[in-house]
Amino acid sequence: MMIRPYEHEDEKSWLRCRVLALLDTAYYDNVLNAKKQYDKPSIELVAAQGDEIIGLIDLELDGQPGEVCSDPQRRGAMIRNLAVHPDHRRKGIGRLLLVEALERARAAGMQYLEAWTRDDQWVRDWYMGTGFKQSDSYLQVYVEGDENLKGMIDSKVPHLRPVSVFAHYTGSDKAYIVSKFSRVHETSRFYLDLAELK
Structure with missing residues:
Protein backbone atom coordinates (compact mmCIF):
# COMPACT_ATOMS: atom_id res chain seq x y z
CA MET A 1 0.00 0.00 0.00
CA MET A 2 1.27 3.46 -0.83
CA ILE A 3 0.04 7.00 -0.16
CA ARG A 4 0.33 9.14 -3.28
CA PRO A 5 -1.37 12.05 -5.06
CA TYR A 6 -4.68 11.34 -6.78
CA GLU A 7 -4.46 10.92 -10.55
CA HIS A 8 -7.33 11.26 -13.03
CA GLU A 9 -7.00 7.57 -13.90
CA ASP A 10 -7.94 6.76 -10.28
CA GLU A 11 -11.44 8.21 -10.61
CA LYS A 12 -13.45 4.98 -11.06
CA SER A 13 -11.67 3.19 -8.20
CA TRP A 14 -11.82 6.39 -6.07
CA LEU A 15 -15.60 6.59 -6.56
CA ARG A 16 -16.03 2.90 -5.70
CA CYS A 17 -13.96 3.26 -2.52
CA ARG A 18 -15.92 6.33 -1.43
CA VAL A 19 -19.34 4.73 -2.05
CA LEU A 20 -18.45 1.55 -0.17
CA ALA A 21 -16.92 3.51 2.70
CA LEU A 22 -20.07 5.60 3.17
CA LEU A 23 -22.63 2.79 3.02
CA ASP A 24 -22.61 2.13 6.77
CA THR A 25 -22.50 5.80 7.78
CA ALA A 26 -25.00 8.65 8.04
CA TYR A 27 -23.79 9.71 4.57
CA TYR A 28 -25.04 6.46 2.98
CA ASP A 29 -26.93 8.31 0.23
CA ASN A 30 -24.18 10.82 -0.62
CA VAL A 31 -23.27 9.10 -3.88
CA LEU A 32 -21.15 10.80 -6.54
CA ASN A 33 -20.85 9.71 -10.16
CA ALA A 34 -17.78 11.90 -10.78
CA LYS A 35 -15.01 13.20 -8.54
CA LYS A 36 -15.44 16.88 -7.67
CA GLN A 37 -12.96 19.37 -9.06
CA TYR A 38 -12.19 22.06 -6.47
CA ASP A 39 -12.35 25.81 -7.12
CA LYS A 40 -9.50 26.55 -4.72
CA PRO A 41 -6.11 24.83 -4.50
CA SER A 42 -6.41 21.33 -3.07
CA ILE A 43 -4.50 18.39 -1.67
CA GLU A 44 -5.90 15.12 -3.05
CA LEU A 45 -4.28 11.91 -1.85
CA VAL A 46 -5.09 8.23 -2.17
CA ALA A 47 -4.01 5.03 -0.48
CA ALA A 48 -3.41 2.64 -3.36
CA GLN A 49 -2.93 -1.11 -3.32
CA GLY A 50 -1.90 -1.88 -6.87
CA ASP A 51 -4.58 -0.32 -9.08
CA GLU A 52 -7.19 -0.33 -6.32
CA ILE A 53 -7.89 2.78 -4.24
CA ILE A 54 -8.49 1.68 -0.65
CA GLY A 55 -8.44 5.09 1.02
CA LEU A 56 -8.71 8.74 0.08
CA ILE A 57 -8.51 12.25 1.46
CA ASP A 58 -9.25 15.59 -0.22
CA LEU A 59 -8.50 18.98 1.33
CA GLU A 60 -9.57 22.29 -0.20
CA LEU A 61 -7.32 25.17 0.86
CA ASP A 62 -8.08 28.76 1.81
CA GLY A 63 -6.35 31.27 -0.45
CA GLN A 64 -7.32 33.96 2.04
CA PRO A 65 -8.72 33.32 5.53
CA GLY A 66 -12.39 32.39 5.45
CA GLU A 67 -12.64 31.57 1.73
CA VAL A 68 -13.23 27.86 2.33
CA CYS A 69 -13.00 27.34 6.10
CA SER A 70 -14.78 29.06 9.00
CA ASP A 71 -12.06 31.16 10.66
CA PRO A 72 -11.88 34.65 9.09
CA GLN A 73 -8.46 35.27 10.70
CA ARG A 74 -6.46 32.16 9.73
CA ARG A 75 -5.94 30.10 6.60
CA GLY A 76 -7.38 26.62 6.85
CA ALA A 77 -7.80 23.43 4.86
CA MET A 78 -11.26 21.86 4.68
CA ILE A 79 -11.44 18.08 4.61
CA ARG A 80 -13.91 17.49 1.78
CA ASN A 81 -13.54 13.71 1.59
CA LEU A 82 -11.94 11.17 3.89
CA ALA A 83 -12.78 7.50 3.43
CA VAL A 84 -11.30 4.05 3.81
CA HIS A 85 -12.66 1.01 1.98
CA PRO A 86 -14.53 -1.15 4.55
CA ASP A 87 -12.35 -4.19 3.80
CA HIS A 88 -9.27 -2.18 4.83
CA ARG A 89 -10.46 -0.38 7.97
CA ARG A 90 -8.66 -0.57 11.31
CA LYS A 91 -5.26 -0.75 9.65
CA GLY A 92 -4.27 2.89 10.21
CA ILE A 93 -4.88 3.95 6.60
CA GLY A 94 -7.05 6.94 7.54
CA ARG A 95 -4.41 8.16 9.99
CA LEU A 96 -1.63 7.76 7.37
CA LEU A 97 -3.67 9.75 4.85
CA LEU A 98 -4.36 12.44 7.45
CA VAL A 99 -0.71 12.74 8.49
CA GLU A 100 0.49 13.13 4.89
CA ALA A 101 -2.30 15.61 4.10
CA LEU A 102 -1.65 17.77 7.16
CA GLU A 103 2.09 17.93 6.38
CA ARG A 104 1.26 19.12 2.87
CA ALA A 105 -1.29 21.59 4.24
CA ARG A 106 1.26 22.98 6.68
CA ALA A 107 3.81 23.32 3.84
CA ALA A 108 1.17 25.24 1.86
CA GLY A 109 0.82 27.75 4.72
CA MET A 110 -2.39 26.42 6.27
CA GLN A 111 -2.80 27.01 9.99
CA TYR A 112 -5.53 24.50 10.79
CA LEU A 113 -7.66 21.70 9.36
CA GLU A 114 -11.44 21.78 9.49
CA ALA A 115 -13.91 18.94 8.99
CA TRP A 116 -17.67 18.62 9.23
CA THR A 117 -19.25 15.26 9.93
CA ARG A 118 -22.61 13.86 10.87
CA ASP A 119 -23.55 11.95 13.99
CA ASP A 120 -21.74 8.64 13.52
CA GLN A 121 -20.11 8.30 16.93
CA TRP A 122 -17.25 6.13 15.65
CA VAL A 123 -16.34 8.84 13.13
CA ARG A 124 -16.47 11.54 15.80
CA ASP A 125 -14.33 9.36 18.07
CA TRP A 126 -11.80 8.93 15.24
CA TYR A 127 -11.48 12.70 14.79
CA MET A 128 -11.11 13.24 18.54
CA GLY A 129 -8.56 10.41 18.71
CA THR A 130 -6.43 12.06 16.02
CA GLY A 131 -6.29 15.38 17.89
CA PHE A 132 -9.28 17.27 16.47
CA LYS A 133 -11.52 19.29 18.76
CA GLN A 134 -15.26 19.66 18.29
CA SER A 135 -16.59 23.21 18.19
CA ASP A 136 -20.11 23.86 16.93
CA SER A 137 -22.94 22.00 15.24
CA TYR A 138 -26.27 22.36 13.44
Missing part, protein backbone atom coordinates in the same frame (compact mmCIF):
# COMPACT_ATOMS: atom_id res chain seq x y z
CA LEU A 139 -28.94 19.94 12.22
CA GLN A 140 -29.30 18.59 8.72
CA VAL A 141 -32.95 17.71 8.17
CA TYR A 142 -34.44 15.52 5.46
CA VAL A 143 -38.14 16.21 5.06
CA GLU A 144 -40.09 13.67 3.01
CA GLY A 145 -43.53 14.05 1.45
CA ASP A 146 -45.20 11.83 4.04
CA GLU A 147 -44.10 14.24 6.77
CA ASN A 148 -46.67 16.85 5.70
CA LEU A 149 -44.72 19.45 3.78
CA LYS A 150 -47.94 21.18 2.76
CA GLY A 151 -48.16 24.54 4.45
CA MET A 152 -44.69 24.14 5.98
CA ILE A 153 -42.66 24.64 2.83
CA ASP A 154 -44.43 26.13 -0.16
CA SER A 155 -43.28 26.85 -3.69
CA LYS A 156 -43.78 30.24 -5.34
CA VAL A 157 -43.78 28.51 -8.72
CA PRO A 158 -47.32 27.62 -9.86
CA HIS A 159 -48.00 23.85 -9.91
CA LEU A 160 -44.60 23.02 -8.33
CA ARG A 161 -45.05 21.14 -5.07
CA PRO A 162 -42.07 20.08 -2.89
CA VAL A 163 -42.15 16.36 -2.08
CA SER A 164 -38.81 16.23 -0.28
CA VAL A 165 -36.52 18.87 1.17
CA PHE A 166 -32.98 18.91 2.54
CA ALA A 167 -32.59 21.72 5.08
CA HIS A 168 -30.18 23.12 7.67
CA TYR A 169 -31.57 24.00 11.09
CA THR A 170 -29.49 26.42 13.16
CA GLY A 171 -32.08 27.34 15.77
CA SER A 172 -32.10 26.48 19.45
CA ASP A 173 -35.05 24.06 19.64
CA LYS A 174 -33.22 20.99 18.34
CA ALA A 175 -35.40 18.62 20.36
CA TYR A 176 -38.51 19.83 18.51
CA ILE A 177 -36.88 19.29 15.10
CA VAL A 178 -35.69 15.81 16.08
CA SER A 179 -39.19 14.88 17.27
CA LYS A 180 -40.88 16.32 14.18
CA PHE A 181 -38.88 14.65 11.39
CA SER A 182 -37.73 11.08 10.91
CA ARG A 183 -34.28 11.80 9.48
CA VAL A 184 -32.23 14.43 11.30
CA HIS A 185 -28.45 14.48 11.67
CA GLU A 186 -26.43 16.61 14.04
CA THR A 187 -23.54 17.82 11.91
CA SER A 188 -20.50 18.98 13.86
CA ARG A 189 -17.40 20.97 13.03
CA PHE A 190 -14.03 19.62 14.09
CA TYR A 191 -10.75 21.48 13.83
CA LEU A 192 -7.10 20.67 14.30
CA ASP A 193 -4.68 23.52 15.01
CA LEU A 194 -1.49 22.77 13.07
CA ALA A 195 0.59 25.06 15.33
CA GLU A 196 -0.11 22.71 18.26
CA LEU A 197 1.36 19.72 16.41
CA LYS A 198 5.04 18.92 16.62
Whole structure:
Protein backbone atom coordinates (compact mmCIF):
# COMPACT_ATOMS: atom_id res chain seq x y z
CA MET A 1 0.00 0.00 0.00
CA MET A 2 1.27 3.46 -0.83
CA ILE A 3 0.04 7.00 -0.16
CA ARG A 4 0.33 9.14 -3.28
CA PRO A 5 -1.37 12.05 -5.06
CA TYR A 6 -4.68 11.34 -6.78
CA GLU A 7 -4.46 10.92 -10.55
CA HIS A 8 -7.33 11.26 -13.03
CA GLU A 9 -7.00 7.57 -13.90
CA ASP A 10 -7.94 6.76 -10.28
CA GLU A 11 -11.44 8.21 -10.61
CA LYS A 12 -13.45 4.98 -11.06
CA SER A 13 -11.67 3.19 -8.20
CA TRP A 14 -11.82 6.39 -6.07
CA LEU A 15 -15.60 6.59 -6.56
CA ARG A 16 -16.03 2.90 -5.70
CA CYS A 17 -13.96 3.26 -2.52
CA ARG A 18 -15.92 6.33 -1.43
CA VAL A 19 -19.34 4.73 -2.05
CA LEU A 20 -18.45 1.55 -0.17
CA ALA A 21 -16.92 3.51 2.70
CA LEU A 22 -20.07 5.60 3.17
CA LEU A 23 -22.63 2.79 3.02
CA ASP A 24 -22.61 2.13 6.77
CA THR A 25 -22.50 5.80 7.78
CA ALA A 26 -25.00 8.65 8.04
CA TYR A 27 -23.79 9.71 4.57
CA TYR A 28 -25.04 6.46 2.98
CA ASP A 29 -26.93 8.31 0.23
CA ASN A 30 -24.18 10.82 -0.62
CA VAL A 31 -23.27 9.10 -3.88
CA LEU A 32 -21.15 10.80 -6.54
CA ASN A 33 -20.85 9.71 -10.16
CA ALA A 34 -17.78 11.90 -10.78
CA LYS A 35 -15.01 13.20 -8.54
CA LYS A 36 -15.44 16.88 -7.67
CA GLN A 37 -12.96 19.37 -9.06
CA TYR A 38 -12.19 22.06 -6.47
CA ASP A 39 -12.35 25.81 -7.12
CA LYS A 40 -9.50 26.55 -4.72
CA PRO A 41 -6.11 24.83 -4.50
CA SER A 42 -6.41 21.33 -3.07
CA ILE A 43 -4.50 18.39 -1.67
CA GLU A 44 -5.90 15.12 -3.05
CA LEU A 45 -4.28 11.91 -1.85
CA VAL A 46 -5.09 8.23 -2.17
CA ALA A 47 -4.01 5.03 -0.48
CA ALA A 48 -3.41 2.64 -3.36
CA GLN A 49 -2.93 -1.11 -3.32
CA GLY A 50 -1.90 -1.88 -6.87
CA ASP A 51 -4.58 -0.32 -9.08
CA GLU A 52 -7.19 -0.33 -6.32
CA ILE A 53 -7.89 2.78 -4.24
CA ILE A 54 -8.49 1.68 -0.65
CA GLY A 55 -8.44 5.09 1.02
CA LEU A 56 -8.71 8.74 0.08
CA ILE A 57 -8.51 12.25 1.46
CA ASP A 58 -9.25 15.59 -0.22
CA LEU A 59 -8.50 18.98 1.33
CA GLU A 60 -9.57 22.29 -0.20
CA LEU A 61 -7.32 25.17 0.86
CA ASP A 62 -8.08 28.76 1.81
CA GLY A 63 -6.35 31.27 -0.45
CA GLN A 64 -7.32 33.96 2.04
CA PRO A 65 -8.72 33.32 5.53
CA GLY A 66 -12.39 32.39 5.45
CA GLU A 67 -12.64 31.57 1.73
CA VAL A 68 -13.23 27.86 2.33
CA CYS A 69 -13.00 27.34 6.10
CA SER A 70 -14.78 29.06 9.00
CA ASP A 71 -12.06 31.16 10.66
CA PRO A 72 -11.88 34.65 9.09
CA GLN A 73 -8.46 35.27 10.70
CA ARG A 74 -6.46 32.16 9.73
CA ARG A 75 -5.94 30.10 6.60
CA GLY A 76 -7.38 26.62 6.85
CA ALA A 77 -7.80 23.43 4.86
CA MET A 78 -11.26 21.86 4.68
CA ILE A 79 -11.44 18.08 4.61
CA ARG A 80 -13.91 17.49 1.78
CA ASN A 81 -13.54 13.71 1.59
CA LEU A 82 -11.94 11.17 3.89
CA ALA A 83 -12.78 7.50 3.43
CA VAL A 84 -11.30 4.05 3.81
CA HIS A 85 -12.66 1.01 1.98
CA PRO A 86 -14.53 -1.15 4.55
CA ASP A 87 -12.35 -4.19 3.80
CA HIS A 88 -9.27 -2.18 4.83
CA ARG A 89 -10.46 -0.38 7.97
CA ARG A 90 -8.66 -0.57 11.31
CA LYS A 91 -5.26 -0.75 9.65
CA GLY A 92 -4.27 2.89 10.21
CA ILE A 93 -4.88 3.95 6.60
CA GLY A 94 -7.05 6.94 7.54
CA ARG A 95 -4.41 8.16 9.99
CA LEU A 96 -1.63 7.76 7.37
CA LEU A 97 -3.67 9.75 4.85
CA LEU A 98 -4.36 12.44 7.45
CA VAL A 99 -0.71 12.74 8.49
CA GLU A 100 0.49 13.13 4.89
CA ALA A 101 -2.30 15.61 4.10
CA LEU A 102 -1.65 17.77 7.16
CA GLU A 103 2.09 17.93 6.38
CA ARG A 104 1.26 19.12 2.87
CA ALA A 105 -1.29 21.59 4.24
CA ARG A 106 1.26 22.98 6.68
CA ALA A 107 3.81 23.32 3.84
CA ALA A 108 1.17 25.24 1.86
CA GLY A 109 0.82 27.75 4.72
CA MET A 110 -2.39 26.42 6.27
CA GLN A 111 -2.80 27.01 9.99
CA TYR A 112 -5.53 24.50 10.79
CA LEU A 113 -7.66 21.70 9.36
CA GLU A 114 -11.44 21.78 9.49
CA ALA A 115 -13.91 18.94 8.99
CA TRP A 116 -17.67 18.62 9.23
CA THR A 117 -19.25 15.26 9.93
CA ARG A 118 -22.61 13.86 10.87
CA ASP A 119 -23.55 11.95 13.99
CA ASP A 120 -21.74 8.64 13.52
CA GLN A 121 -20.11 8.30 16.93
CA TRP A 122 -17.25 6.13 15.65
CA VAL A 123 -16.34 8.84 13.13
CA ARG A 124 -16.47 11.54 15.80
CA ASP A 125 -14.33 9.36 18.07
CA TRP A 126 -11.80 8.93 15.24
CA TYR A 127 -11.48 12.70 14.79
CA MET A 128 -11.11 13.24 18.54
CA GLY A 129 -8.56 10.41 18.71
CA THR A 130 -6.43 12.06 16.02
CA GLY A 131 -6.29 15.38 17.89
CA PHE A 132 -9.28 17.27 16.47
CA LYS A 133 -11.52 19.29 18.76
CA GLN A 134 -15.26 19.66 18.29
CA SER A 135 -16.59 23.21 18.19
CA ASP A 136 -20.11 23.86 16.93
CA SER A 137 -22.94 22.00 15.24
CA TYR A 138 -26.27 22.36 13.44
CA LEU A 139 -28.94 19.94 12.22
CA GLN A 140 -29.30 18.59 8.72
CA VAL A 141 -32.95 17.71 8.17
CA TYR A 142 -34.44 15.52 5.46
CA VAL A 143 -38.14 16.21 5.06
CA GLU A 144 -40.09 13.67 3.01
CA GLY A 145 -43.53 14.05 1.45
CA ASP A 146 -45.20 11.83 4.04
CA GLU A 147 -44.10 14.24 6.77
CA ASN A 148 -46.67 16.85 5.70
CA LEU A 149 -44.72 19.45 3.78
CA LYS A 150 -47.94 21.18 2.76
CA GLY A 151 -48.16 24.54 4.45
CA MET A 152 -44.69 24.14 5.98
CA ILE A 153 -42.66 24.64 2.83
CA ASP A 154 -44.43 26.13 -0.16
CA SER A 155 -43.28 26.85 -3.69
CA LYS A 156 -43.78 30.24 -5.34
CA VAL A 157 -43.78 28.51 -8.72
CA PRO A 158 -47.32 27.62 -9.86
CA HIS A 159 -48.00 23.85 -9.91
CA LEU A 160 -44.60 23.02 -8.33
CA ARG A 161 -45.05 21.14 -5.07
CA PRO A 162 -42.07 20.08 -2.89
CA VAL A 163 -42.15 16.36 -2.08
CA SER A 164 -38.81 16.23 -0.28
CA VAL A 165 -36.52 18.87 1.17
CA PHE A 166 -32.98 18.91 2.54
CA ALA A 167 -32.59 21.72 5.08
CA HIS A 168 -30.18 23.12 7.67
CA TYR A 169 -31.57 24.00 11.09
CA THR A 170 -29.49 26.42 13.16
CA GLY A 171 -32.08 27.34 15.77
CA SER A 172 -32.10 26.48 19.45
CA ASP A 173 -35.05 24.06 19.64
CA LYS A 174 -33.22 20.99 18.34
CA ALA A 175 -35.40 18.62 20.36
CA TYR A 176 -38.51 19.83 18.51
CA ILE A 177 -36.88 19.29 15.10
CA VAL A 178 -35.69 15.81 16.08
CA SER A 179 -39.19 14.88 17.27
CA LYS A 180 -40.88 16.32 14.18
CA PHE A 181 -38.88 14.65 11.39
CA SER A 182 -37.73 11.08 10.91
CA ARG A 183 -34.28 11.80 9.48
CA VAL A 184 -32.23 14.43 11.30
CA HIS A 185 -28.45 14.48 11.67
CA GLU A 186 -26.43 16.61 14.04
CA THR A 187 -23.54 17.82 11.91
CA SER A 188 -20.50 18.98 13.86
CA ARG A 189 -17.40 20.97 13.03
CA PHE A 190 -14.03 19.62 14.09
CA TYR A 191 -10.75 21.48 13.83
CA LEU A 192 -7.10 20.67 14.30
CA ASP A 193 -4.68 23.52 15.01
CA LEU A 194 -1.49 22.77 13.07
CA ALA A 195 0.59 25.06 15.33
CA GLU A 196 -0.11 22.71 18.26
CA LEU A 197 1.36 19.72 16.41
CA LYS A 198 5.04 18.92 16.62
